Amino acid sequence: MNNKTKKYTNNFISQIINKDVNDNENLSLKTRFPPEPNGYLHIGHAKSICLNFELAQLYNGKCNLRFDDTNPLKENIKYISAIKNDINWLGYKWHNIHYSSEYFPKLYKYAKELIKKGLAYVDQLTKEQIREYRGTLKQPGINSPYRNRTIQENIKLFKKMKRGDFSEGEASLRAKIDMKSAFIVMRDPVIYRIIFSEHHQTKKKWCIYPMYDFAHCISDAIEGITHSLCTLEFQDNKSLYNWILKNTSVKKYPQQYEFSRLNLEFCILSKRKLSILIDKKLITGWNDPRIPTLSGLRRKGYTPSSIKNFCEKIGITKQDNLIEFSMLEHCIRKELNKTSIRTMAILEPIKIFLYNLDKNHEEKFTVPNHPNNPELGTHEIIFTNIIYIDRLDFKEKYNKKYKKLKLGGEIRLRYAYVIKAEKIEKDENNNIVKIICYCDLNTLGKKTKNNKNPSVIHWISVKNSFPAEFRLYDHLFNIKNPEKEKNFLSYINPKSLIIKNGFIEKNIEKNIEKNIEKNIGENFFQFERIGYFCIDNIDSKKDKLVFNRTVSLRDLWNLKK
Template identity: 75%
Template sequence: MSTEIEKKNNNFIYKIINEDFKKNKNLLLHTRFPPEPNGYLHIGHAKSIHLNFELANLYNGYCNLRFDDTNPTKENIKYINSIQKDIKWLGYKWHKKICYSSEYFPKLYEYAKELIKKGLAYVDELTKQEIREYRGTLKTIGKNSPYRNRSIEDNLKLFKKMKKGQFNEGEACLRAKINMNSSFIVMRDPVLYRIIFSTHHQTENKWCIYPTYDFAHCLSDSIEGITHSFCTLEFQDNKNLYNWILKNTSVKHYPKQYEFSRLNLEYSILSKRKITVLIEKKIVDGWDDPRILTISGLKRKGYTASSIREFCRRIGITKQNNLVEFSMLEYCIRKELNQKAIRTMAILEPIKIFLYNIDDSYKEKLIVPNHPNNPNLGTHEVIFTNTIYIEREDFKEKYDKKYKRLKIGAEIRLRYAYIIKAEKIEKDKNGNIINIICFCDINSLGKKPINKKNPAVIHWIAVKNSFPAQFKLYNQLFKIKNPEKEKNFLSFLNSDSLIRKSGFIEKKIAQNIIKKMNNNSVCLSFQFERIGYFCLDEFDSKKNKLVFNRTVHLRDSWNFKKIKN
């Protein structure tokens, strides 16, 4: 198995695991994904999910889902439900039941008392601000708390008093007694327990003292038998505390922690805190807004679970922080949709064409493929009449030699239909074009023009075959590549991150979508020919007006200067 895996994967984590298997052939790999239930998952979490679950699958091991729920003031059952839903949607299944750090609170409390009995923890009564000041900085060493040398007996009594709720919040905490001169600030007597009078979503009001994340995380890993604990590089210094706690408690199992680079994606914010600011200021519409890279936002935008998994596979795992090109994410979904998305025609900014040499009563049915290269996706019917819509940008009133679409005196072909020639225009009293009068060559269906070059092809929809639709064109939320680095990141917002258009789609396609809406089976993606890949927005759509979100452009041609295109 090891040789086969080595050929398939070549990053440092696989090499570490392969070496571990060489040393211990009976090793059972056990990983975990340990989210804090204080927000929704985003594409950065998907990278960690992919790593931990795929490793477990590849090495025939297990992956736990554990909620590190140590701060009831920030946690909510809605986040727990959302995280479970997102992991399932991504295609992964955790080992046995869901785990919670709160399950282990009685054990963690005993481990804390064990540290006190060893003279390695003490109850401190400094305020939060005083603890921060005593801790020092990267340039200055810390200084000992005046409560640091209390007796073991006093610390045990005070810790018990904390547990009974006989201190107010902020009046006391339990700290590890390590080294206030350490070059690692995290090792300068870190807080292990604090007082929080708040109802916990799992334990309700049973506890009023809660372990810190650092204290609970490593011990929870040990209790669950985790063999390899993976985290991002910002926790690299915390590894010292992780190992110190395990070493100085009577745990029977020692997990190994390894760090990898977090995901940084161009033009994006992945910080939960900053995303919360965007939502609170109503810059975006919520956690599922397609402009932010939450799993729910990506899903609403039309991304598939398989495209996200493929993205995670392609970016790989390294120890080097780098900025991943946004086009990589778009490539993954575009490649998939190119194979399976149904092709249809949509008009986002309609302008009307009247074919004067075709009778008003004329109505022709044309059968067109749902995909030019995949006959298994079938066909659908479009209607051709003498009055149609085309895109406003597909007609130019003023003569332009370089313009290859419809203009006065020039011919173009309607997709799957006839060649037409623009002859004149009609305008309203305000000078707006209301009709383009064209001649239709009724002998041109499926035929190449004689002694002429093939004309350009544009898409269209017959007025009688149109159904009203709204189109939401999503662009990058920020104008700069790395807004995460900017303190005032809101200064770099892209005012054109969402552009709304009102137009039409084909009536037959709309009718099929509405049927699926009635059956609660909507998750449809389309390629609107010549425009891009879109999906139905099932939250905003109504039976009389459908709403579509643009998933991605047809080609990797995103350019901020041309964002409105």
């Protein structure tokens, strides 16, 4: 048992499993992760993935990947591929891959078994009528007029459904339970419906499809799942889960346990709502770095280990709460602080002319790739008479508190000399286009003549610059819990993406370009004084690289602690 897996021994589910294992030494733990292939996985799924796979590792058990593909109207083979890729990226290996659709013949058999026991019937109420007859939390439901059909009639009608003799919505198969139940889910739930749509696995073989609640528990039983773990919104469905297992002749009897789902500040985790954002072109797709899909987080620069660490930190409980987004940022920042190469980048360039240096002046400085990790090596920077600094590091009008470059003031260039701003030049729109400075060549690694130690800013020689686009991401929503808002689109943050065009050091461009051509993983950098960035392998081109900001330098979550 490794240290990382040990952390999953401290939750209530592992305690239940531990008791089960102690009570039954022959118990072989088997879990599953059952996504519906109707979208990409998000950070909430990561919590479930980590729990199921880590527990299987902890108890030397097995974890299956099972696609809940019971609705061909919403599902797509591209989502299946994306889900597999995300799980592999997180570093987990499933025991077997299954599809609920591979059990369609058995599910059909179990449905007929319920009919023959008088526990299911073919209903011909419309979807709207079924909803109306079901009642509310305060009012009991009303029996369907078709509820008392004979077993023989129901068998005949169910076969007609299977043959395609009914149109969509004209008939459904419902479990006969209790229309007065306190649990609405137990008020004769629909377990089969008609859908005339080609399935990505079974093609046109079926036109009736089981509902999730019917397929899920039986699929668990067929696969021999011992502990079926799901989020709290399925707590009421547990009654139906157990009812179906009890009233069919399945050989295995899994136990269902519920834990709280992940709610993350400033985020939408509903795949339906994420689809709306994509359809309305408010984001670029499922891998947009502004949304918490695993593909989006990966593109933004999050690593598998940072996501796993986050899932470990939030823990497994039955208590619903809203997790601070800064906690997720803390996990990636802590990792990148140790591993990312330090270099300089200019996001909003403005030129500095060092008038006392010859135009052919060129010096090379060897600087560390990481201040505390010599193993990451060094790189060279070039110093010439024309350099770029960031526009934010100079003010023509300033107050006493301003500590950066100003007219008549001094500043130190990172790893280089102290310079003094003496003059500015503007264009016809009154924008500063050039700052003319004096370079004190006696200050390399030394204090100034007046023994002051000015602030330090980053810079890049024009001769050593390579064009780059920088994408600065912020929260997509400007309220903490958009998931609760009916009109969640009203809270879109118009500044969730700000694009800057500037420069990086030319020497790092060569290494990045090679990695892009070879499709070698992510390139992570700390652009000094700006933040942690990664290369965008999708939009980067040979003549212009694109960088996504993963996270800023300041750790707000850590400061709160």
